[in-house]
Amino acid sequence: MNPAFLKKIKRNDRIAAWIITIGGMAVIVSVVLILLLITKVSLPLFYSPDSQLYTSFQLPGDKTGKQVFTLGMDEYLETGYIVDSGGLVRFFNVTDGSGLDNYQFISESGSQSLVSIQRYGRLNHVLHWNDGSVTIEQVKFSPFFDENNNNLRSIQHSIERQAAFAAPATGRSEQVVARINEEDRQVRVDLLQNGTLRVSLTEEVESLFGAAELVEATHQLENTAVGQITTMILSNDGIQLYAGTNQGEILRWNLSDIETPLLEEVTQAFSDHREITALNLVFGDVSLIVGDNQGGLTTWFPVRNSDTGWKLTLIHELTGHAEPIRSVSPTPHDKSVVSFASGGVQISHMTSERFLVGIDPPEKISHYALTTRGDGMMTLTEQGQLSSWKLDIPHPEISFKTLFGKVWYEGYSEPAWAWQSSAGTDDYEPKLSLSPLIFGTLKGTFYAMLFAVPLAIFGAIYTSQFARPKFKGVVKPAVEVMAAIPTVIIGFLAALWLAPLIERSLGSMFLSLILIPAALMISIALWQAARKIEPLKRVERGFEFLAIAPVIIIAVAIAAVLGPGLENWFFAGDLKQWLFTEMGTRYDPRNCIIIAFAMGFAVIPIIFTISEDALSNVPPSLKAASLALGASRWQTVWRVILPSASPGIFAGTMIGFGRAVGETMIVLMATGNTAIMDLSIFNGMRPLSANIAVEIPEAPVDGSLYRTLFLTAVILFVMTFIVNTVAEIVRQRLRAKYGRF
Amino acid sequence: MTTSRIENPIIQVNDLKFYYPGNARALHGIDLSFPEKQVTALIGPSGCGKSTLIRCFNRMNDLIDGCRIEGEVILEGESIYDQNTDIIELRRKVGMVFQKSNPFPKSIYENVIYGLRIAGEKDKKLFDERVETSLKAAALWDEVKDRLQESALGLSGGQMQRLCIARAIAVNPKVILMDEPCSALDPKSTARVEETIKELRDDYTIIIVTHNMQQAARVSDHTAFLFEGNLIEYGLTDQLFVKPQNQQTEDYITGRFG
Numbered sequence: 001m002n003p004a005f006l007k008k009i010k011r012n013d014r015i016a017a018w019i020i021t022i023g024g025m026a027v028i029v030s031v032v033l034i035l036l037l038i039t040k041v042s043l044p045l046f047y048s049p050d051s052q053l054y055t056s057f058q059l060p061g062d063k064t065g066k067q068v069f070t071l072g073m074d075e076y077l078e079t080g081y082i083v084d085s086g087g088l089v090r091f092f093n094v095t096d097g098s099g100l101d102n103y104q105f106i107s108e109s110g111s112q113s114l115v116s117i118q119r120y121g122r123l124n125h126v127l128h129w130n131d132g133s134v135t136i137e138q139v140k141f142s143p144f145f146d147e148n149n150n151n152l153r154s155i156q157h158s159i160e161r162q163a164a165f166a167a168p169a170t171g172r173s174e175q176v177v178a179r180i181n182e183e184d185r186q187v188r189v190d191l192l193q194n195g196t197l198r199v200s201l202t203e204e205v206e207s208l209f210g211a212a213e214l215v216e217a218t219h220q221l222e223n224t225a226v227g228q229i230t231t232m233i234l235s236n237d238g239i240q241l242y243a244g245t246n247q248g249e250i251l252r253w254n255l256s257d258i259e260t261p262l263l264e265e266v267t268q269a270f271s272d273h274r275e276i277t278a279l280n281l282v283f284g285d286v287s288l289i290v291g292d293n294q295g296g297l298t299t300w301f302p303v304r305n306s307d308t309g310w311k312l313t314l315i316h317e318l319t320g321h322a323e324p325i326r327s328v329s330p331t332p333h334d335k336s337v338v339s340f341a342s343g344g345v346q347i348s349h350m351t352s353e354r355f356l357v358g359i360d361p362p363e364k365i366s367h368y369a370l371t372t373r374g375d376g377m378m379t380l381t382e383q384g385q386l387s388s389w390k391l392d393i394p395h396p397e398i399s400f401k402t403l404f405g406k407v408w409y410e411g412y413s414e415p416a417w418a419w420q421s422s423a424g425t426d427d428y429e430p431k432l433s434l435s436p437l438i439f440g441t442l443k444g445t446f447y448a449m450l451f452a453v454p455l456a457i458f459g460a461i462y463t464s465q466f467a468r469p470k471f472k473g474v475v476k477p478a479v480e481v482m483a484a485i486p487t488v489i490i491g492f493l494a495a496l497w498l499a500p501l502i503e504r505s506l507g508s509m510f511l512s513l514i515l516i517p518a519a520l521m522i523s524i525a526l527w528q529a530a531r532k533i534e535p536l537k538r539v540e541r542g543f544e545f546l547a548i549a550p551v552i553i554i555a556v557a558i559a560a561v562l563g564p565g566l567e568n569w570f571f572a573g574d575l576k577q578w579l580f581t582e583m584g585t586r587y588d589p590r591n592c593i594i595i596a597f598a599m600g601f602a603v604i605p606i607i608f609t610i611s612e613d614a615l616s617n618v619p620p621s622l623k624a625a626s627l628a629l630g631a632s633r634w635q636t637v638w639r640v641i642l643p644s645a646s647p648g649i650f651a652g653t654m655i656g657f658g659r660a661v662g663e664t665m666i667v668l669m670a671t672g673n674t675a676i677m678d679l680s681i682f683n684g685m686r687p688l689s690a691n692i693a694v695e696i697p698e699a700p701v702d703g704s705l706y707r708t709l710f711l712t713a714v715i716l717f718v719m720t721f722i723v724n725t726v727a728e729i730v731r732q733r734l735r736a737k738y739g740r741f
Numbered sequence: 742m743t744t745s746r747i748e749n750p751i752i753q754v755n756d757l758k759f760y761y762p763g764n765a766r767a768l769h770g771i772d773l774s775f776p777e778k779q780v781t782a783l784i785g786p787s788g789c790g791k792s793t794l795i796r797c798f799n800r801m802n803d804l805i806d807g808c809r810i811e812g813e814v815i816l817e818g819e820s821i822y823d824q825n826t827d828i829i830e831l832r833r834k835v836g837m838v839f840q841k842s843n844p845f846p847k848s849i850y851e852n853v854i855y856g857l858r859i860a861g862e863k864d865k866k867l868f869d870e871r872v873e874t875s876l877k878a879a880a881l882w883d884e885v886k887d888r889l890q891e892s893a894l895g896l897s898g899g900q901m902q903r904l905c906i907a908r909a910i911a912v913n914p915k916v917i918l919m920d921e922p923c924s925a926l927d928p929k930s931t932a933r934v935e936e937t938i939k940e941l942r943d944d945y946t947i948i949i950v951t952h953n954m955q956q957a958a959r960v961s962d963h964t965a966f967l968f969e970g971n972l973i974e975y976g977l978t979d980q981l982f983v984k985p986q987n988q989q990t991e992d993y994i995t996g997r998f999g
Contacts, residue, residue, distance in 0.1 A: 468806060469806060619843070621839060621841055621843035622843055622845060622846075623804075624801060624804070624837075624839065624843070625839065625843040625844075625845065625905070625908075626845070626855070626859075627801070627804070627832065628799060628801060628832055628836065628837040628839075628909075629832065629833075629836070629855060629856040629859065629908065629909070629912060630829045630830070630831075630832040630833035630856060630859065630860065630912065631829075631855075631856075631859040632829060632859070635859045639845075639855070639858070639859065640845055643846065643847075644846055737846065737892075738846040
C-alpha cells in the first residue's frame with residue numbers, strides 16, 4: 001500500500017479515537033459536574049451553626065449604681081442600648097462601647113423607677129413601673145444614608161410609646177404582662193400578691209351608628225391550679241394567656257371575649273410536678289415554650305382530642321440546661337427558641353429539635369438579647385462585661401428527621417410527613433419532608449409502569465414475532481412518533497381532556513376494564529371455532545389484529561352505554577360518592593389513573609422500541625430451531641425468544657422507568673401536585689421532579705427551600721443512578737446467561 | 742434423467758415447484774422419492790435449490806412471507822401441504838439440523854428435552870432417559886454427561902452441532918433433515934458428525950444437504966444432484982459418483998464447476 005495513504009489512514013484512526021475518547025470523557029465529566037454542582041448547593045443544609053465573639057468591652061461606668069434591666073441592639077450590630085432600673089436608656093456604639101445619647105423613660109404619673117421590663121416582638125418593652133402603671137415602649141432603629149457623605153450608612157434610633165396602662169386599684173402586682181395589638185386592643189394581666197390573676201381589657205367597639213366607642217373591662221381570672229403561679233405569658237394579640245405553676249401545671253385562658261375571659265384548661269404538664277420557671281411563645285404564637293427548674297426545655301400546643309377537646313400537648317423536647325431555666329424567648333423570624341439558664345444561653349430549633357448554638361462565656365451572663373434578624377446576640381455578664389456575638393445559623397429547620405421522618409407540626413393533630421414549603425404568613429412553620437415527594441415519584445412511576453410495561457412489551461412481541469413485516473413497518477415508526485409528542489401536550493390533554501372525561505365516566509371505565517378482556521376471550525374462542533370453517537382457514541396469519549380492533553371498540557362502546565346505568569344500580573348513582581362513603585377513598589379528578597394513561601403514553605414508545613429491537617435481534621436461527629422442533633409460535637416466543645431478548649426488554653423497561661421517574665411536565669399538569677402519602681389510585685401525588693418545577697421559581701436563592709429543592713434534585717439523580725446501575729448489572733447478568741450471539 | 746421412483750418411499754415429492762416472493766421460481770418441478778432409514782444426500786452448486794427443497798419437507802419455508810408452492814410432498818402417504826396438515830405434528834415427525842448450530846441459550850439438558858417440553862411432557866424420568874439416549878445416539882454423551890446442567894453455549898462448534906442432532910432426535914422423528922450440518926465445522930468435528938450420521942441411519946431416515954461431495958460419498962446411501970432448480974440425477978451414491986449418467990453430474994462431481 002502507498003505509505004502516504006497508510007499514514008493517512010493511521011492518522012485518521014488516531015484522530016477518531018481521540019475525538020471519541022474526548023467526547024466520552026466530556027459526557028462523564030459533565031454528568032459528574034452536574035451532580036457536584038447540585039450537591040454543592042444543597043450541602044450547606046447540613047452545615048453546623050456557629051457563633052463568633054464580635055466585640056467585647058466593659059460596660060461604661062455607671063455612677064448611679066442602678067441595675068441593668070434589659071438590653072438590645074440594632075440588626076447591624078452597631079448601636080446597642082441598655083435600660084436600667086431608673087428607666088434610663090443609654091445608647092452606645094457596639095464596636096467600642098463609647099456612649100452615644102441617653103433617653104429617659106417616664107411613667108404616666110412621672111415615676112422613674114421600674115419594677116421589671118419584658119421584651120417582646122420587635123424591640124417592644126413592657127415597662128412595669130413602681131407606681132403600678134405599665135407602658136409599652138418600642139425602640140426603633142432605621143438605617144440612614146447620608147447623601148452628602150458618599151451615601152454612608154448610619155443607624156438612627158428613636159423611641160416610641162405604644163401604649164400606657166393605668167395602675168390598678170389593687171396596688172402593686174407581682175408580675176405583669178401587657179400587650180397591644182394592631183386594632184389597639186389593650187390587655188394587661190396582673191399577678192397579684194395574693195396569687196390571684198386580674199385582667200383588664202380595653203377595646204374599641206364600633207357602635208351601631210359607626211361611632212367608635214372605647215370599652216373597658218376588668219375581671220378576676222378563674223384559677224383552679226393547685227400550685228402557685230410562677231410565670232405567665234400573653235400572646236402578642238392579647239388573646240391567649242398562659243401561666244405556669246410551681247407544681248408543673250400549665251393554665252390556658254382565652255381572653256377574646258372582653259366580657260367573659262375563659263379558663264380553657266389546666267394541664268398537669270409534668271408528672272413529677274417540677275416547677276415551671278419560664279414561659280414564652282414561639283414566633284407565630286402557636287407553640288408554647290416551657291422551661292422548668294430541672295433545665296428541661298419543651299414546646300407545647302393545644303391538640304384537639306375527641307374526648308377532652310383542645311388540650312396542651314407536649315410536642316417537642318429540646319436540648320435543655322443543667323440548671324433551672326431562667327427565661328425563654330422566641331427568635332424573631334423562625335421557629336427557634338432561646339433559653340437562658342445560669343450556665344449560658346442556648347438556641348435550639350423547635351421543628352428540627354436541633355441544638356443550634358450555645359453561648360457560654362466564663363463569667364455568668366445576666367442579660368442577653370438577640371438581634372431582630374436573629375443573626376447576632378448581645379450578652380451582659382454579672383461583672384458588667386458586654387459582648388456581642390455573630391451567629392451563623394444557616395438552615396436551623398433542616399435535619400435528617402425533618403427531611404425524612406415524621407414531624408409534629410404546629411396545628412397538626414399528630415406527627416406527619418408533610419411538604420408545604422410556604423404559606424401566606426411569615427410565622428408559618430415550613431414543612432419540608434421529602435418522604436411524600438419520594439413516595440409520589442415512586443407511586444406515579446409505579447402506576448405508569450403498571451399500565452405501560454405490559455402494553456409495550458406485548459405490543460413489541462406481537463409486532464416483532466407475529467405481525468407481518470409490512471404491518472411492522474407501519475406500527476414501529478408510528479409508535480416512535482408517539483415519543484416525539486411534547487410532554488406538555490400529553491400533560492395538557494391528560495389534565496384538561498382525559499381527567500374530566502374519566503371523572504364523568506368512571507363507571508364506564510371500570511366496566512370496560514372487565515368487558516375488554518371478556519370480549520377478547522369470547523372473540524378468540526369464537527375465532528378458534530370459526531377457523532375450522534373452510535373459507536376462514538385461508539385468512540392469513542398476521543392480520544389477527546384486524547379482528548381484535550372492532551371487538552375492543554364494541555366492548556368500550558357497550559361499557560360507555562351501560563356504565564351510567566350500572567353506576568345508578570350498584571353505586572346509588574355516583575361511584576365517586578360511593579367510593580367516599582363506603583370505601584373511604586376520596587376521588588381526585590387528577591389521579592393515578594390519569595397519570596398511568598398519560599405517563600404510560602410517554603413511556604410506552606421507549607419500552608416498545610427497545611423491546612421490539614431486542615426481540616427482532618434474536619437470531620432467526622433460534623426461532624427456526626424451535627419451530628423445527630414442533631413448537632408453536634407462542635411456545636417459541638415464550639421459551640426461546642423472550643429469554644434471549646430479556647436483557648434488551650429489561651433495559652428498555654428500566655430506561656422507561658428512569659424516564660417516568662424524571663418526567664416532569666406530565667406529572668406537573670396532571671397529578672394535582674398533592675403531597676400526600678396514599679397508595680390509592682383515586683388520588684394524586686407530588687413527585688420530586690414536579691415539585692422542583694413548581695417551587696424553584698418561588699424559592700429565595702440560598703434559602704432553606706432553595707437548597708432543599710436542590711437536595712431533591714440530588715435524590716432524583718441518585719435514584720435514577722441507582723435504577724440505571726441495577727438495571728445495567730441485571731442486564732449484564734441476563735446477557736451472560738442468554739446472550740453470546 | 743434417471744428415474745427417481747422407488748418402492749415404499751417415506752417421502753414422495755411430486756412435481757414440486759417453489760416460488761420465492763416476487764415469483765422467482767427456485768424449484769422447477771421436482772420428482773423424488775426418499776427411501777426409509779437410509780441416508781440421502783442432496784448435492785449441487787450454490788443456489789441450485791437443495792436447501793429450499795429440504796425446507797419444503799418440514800414446511801420451514803412457511804416462514805418466508807409471500808412464497809408460493811405447487812405440487813405435493815407426501816410423507817407416509819399424507820400430503821403435507823394439505824389444509825388439514827398440522828404443521829406442529831409434521832415438524833415433530835420431520836426434525837431438522839441447521840447449517841449453523843443453533844442451541845438455545847439454555848442448559849445442555851434443557852436443549853435436548855426442549856421438544857418434549859413443548860409437547861407438554863412433564864415426566865422427569867422420561868427426560869433423563871431421553872437425554873441419555875439422544876446424546877448417546879449423537880455421540881455426545883461421554884463428552885457432556887458430567888455437565889448436563891451447564892449452558893449449551895459453552896460447547897465447541899462440533900459439540901453444539903451434535904447437540905442439535907441430539908435435540909432433533911429426542912422427539913423421535915421419522916426423518917431428520919440436515920442442511921449442510923458440517924459447513925461451519927473444522928475437519929475433526931466434521932468427522933465426528935459424519936460418524937454420528939452413519940450411526941443414526943439404522944433408526945432414522947436422513948436427508949442431508951451438502952456442498953461437500955466427499956461427504957456425500959462418505960455418508961449417504963443415495964444421492965440426488967440438483968442444478969438450477971431441477972433434479973438432474975438421482976441414484977445410489979456408489980453408482981452416481983463412480984458412473985454418473987448425466988454429463989452435468991459428471992462435470993460437477995469432477996469439479997468442472999460448482
